[in-house]
Amino acid sequence: MANPSSRYDLTGRTALVTGAGGLLGKQHVAALAEAGARVVVTDVGLAQAEAAVATLKRAAPAADLIALDINVTSLESVRAAGEQLASRGITVDILVNNAAIDPKVTSAPGVMHSSRFEAFPVPQWQTEIAVGLTGAMLCAQVFGGAMAARGRGVILNIASDLGVIAPDQRIYRQPNVSREEEQPVKPVTYSVIKHGLIGLTKYLATYWADRGVRVNAISPGGVFNNQDPAFVERLTRLIPMGRMAEVDEYRSAVQFLCSDASSYMTGQNLVMDGGRSVW
Numbered sequence: 001m002a003n004p005s006s007r008y009d010l011t012g013r014t015a016l017v018t019g020a021g022g023l024l025g026k027q028h029v030a031a032l033a034e035a036g037a038r039v040v041v042t043d044v045g046l047a048q049a050e051a052a053v054a055t056l057k058r059a060a061p062a063a064d065l066i067a068l069d070i071n072v073t074s075l076e077s078v079r080a081a082g083e084q085l086a087s088r089g090i091t092v093d094i095l096v097n098n099a100a101i102d103p104k105v106t107s108a109p110g111v112m113h114s115s116r117f118e119a120f121p122v123p124q125w126q127t128e129i130a131v132g133l134t135g136a137m138l139c140a141q142v143f144g145g146a147m148a149a150r151g152r153g154v155i156l157n158i159a160s161d162l163g164v165i166a167p168d169q170r171i172y173r174q175p176n177v178s179r180e181e182e183q184p185v186k187p188v189t190y191s192v193i194k195h196g197l198i199g200l201t202k203y204l205a206t207y208w209a210d211r212g213v214r215v216n217a218i219s220p221g222g223v224f225n226n227q228d229p230a231f232v233e234r235l236t237r238l239i240p241m242g243r244m245a246e247v248d249e250y251r252s253a254v255q256f257l258c259s260d261a262s263s264y265m266t267g268q269n270l271v272m273d274g275g276r277s278v279w
Contacts, residue, residue, distance in 0.1 A: 007261040011036035015258065016092045018072050018139060019099030021048040023225060023247065024158070028096050029056055031251035033063035035259060037094065040085065042070040044099075066090075072099045072135030078142045091150070094258045095143045097136035098158040100193065101128045105172045105184045115187045125189055132193035133200070140204055140215075148211035156257050157201050157217040161273040162186070163194030164219050171234040194219070198269050205267030214266040216257050220250050221273030240275030 015032045019025045021043040029039050029052065041056070043049040049067035056063060068084065071077040085092065103124075105115065114121060136157055147153025167186035177183050198217050205215040222235055224244040236242055253272055256262050271277055 007263070008255050008259045009036050010094070010255075010259055013093040014038045014040065014090055015094035015096060016040040016042060016068075016139075016143060017096040017098055018042050018070060018135065019044075021052040022098070022100075023223065024220065024250065025098050026052055026056060027248055027251055028098055028158070028254050029065065030060065030063075030248075031254040032094065032096075032258060033060060033065065034251070035255045037258075038064040038066070038090075040066045040068050040090070040092065042068045042081065044071055045069055070139075072139055073130040075138050075141070078138050082142050082146065091146065092143045093147070093152070094154045094156070095139060095147075096156045096158065096254070096258070097139055097197070099135050100132040100158070100190075102190060103128070103187050105186055113182050113184050115184050116181065117185075117188050118181075120188055124187075128187075128189040129193060132189075133196045136197055136200060140200070144204065144208065144213060144215075147213045148208045151212040153213045154258050155201075155204060155213065155215040156254065157197045157215070159197045159201075159217045159219040159269060160190070160194040161219050161221045161271065161276055162191045163198050163217075164269070164271055164273075164277045167191055168238060171231060171238070201269065202267050209266065214262070216262065216265060216267070217269040218250065218253055218257060219269055219271045219273065221245055221276055223247050238276055238279065239273070240279060243274065245272070245274065 015037045017025055017028050020029050020041040029041055032039050041049050041053050046069040049069055053065045053067045056065060068081055070081045140155055144155050169185045172184055172186055201215050201217040222244045253270060
């Protein structure tokens with residue numbers, strides 16, 4: 001009988017993480033490298049990708065990391081990245097669609113706050129959808145399509161607890177703002193994109209089920225990152241565990257979903273939100 005831990009072993013496999021320079025992106029890279037994978041660390045600019053590699057190398061000098069720039073909104077850029085890797089004899093076995101724009105909720109004076117649905121700018125909608133949802137589709141087309149042609153591969157889409165539930169706008173309210181239309185809210189795009197990623201997960205899981213490609217999603221809850229204490233207090237009241245996640249608490253789940261430990265799992269969304277969506 002095989003050692004259970006060996007099913008998490010990613011030695012000999014190459015993973016590609018989009019948006020890897022972000023807070024959780026670096027954690028996904030670290031998790032995959034820790035499991036033995038070579039990881040292609042990508043971001044919209046090479047400088048961002050190289051900075052992420054430098055940060056990660058300080059903590060894990062032996063990690064096999066490759067910096068690469070990809071503009072996930074451009075099919076040409078995604079294809080060029082695939083061709084660049086192929087020219088080096090590198091095939092992608094695991095794709096983590098992590099790239100996203102997470103607009104921060106801030107207060108700003110005005111007749112109608114721009115984050116509110118009634119005033120939400122169409123160009124901002126288009127930009128955020130292009131990065132968070134179209135980008136995942138394009139990367140799946142290029143790298144997932146190659147996996148399907150080879151008959152093996154894993155795609156992990158990074159969704160959110162707000163892909164399962166709607167934002168509770170009460171936690172973003174500013175006590176010094178009296179006019180309702182000037183109150184900031186979590187923008188419509190974030191939740192729509194994360195719901196869309198879960199839909200894309202189910203579609204691709206069934207589309208490539210007979211081609212050896214497994215596709216799953218993970219929906220993390222909020223990560224503590226020195227946010228405003230009043231916001232943290234309001235949010236944690238909504239979480240049965242009574243706290244936000246630590247930045248490294250999703251690593252083991254990423255290892256599970258990207259390895260043979262989850263070999264009979266596809267089309268699913270793993271919710272890790274401290275119980276928030278249960279209430």
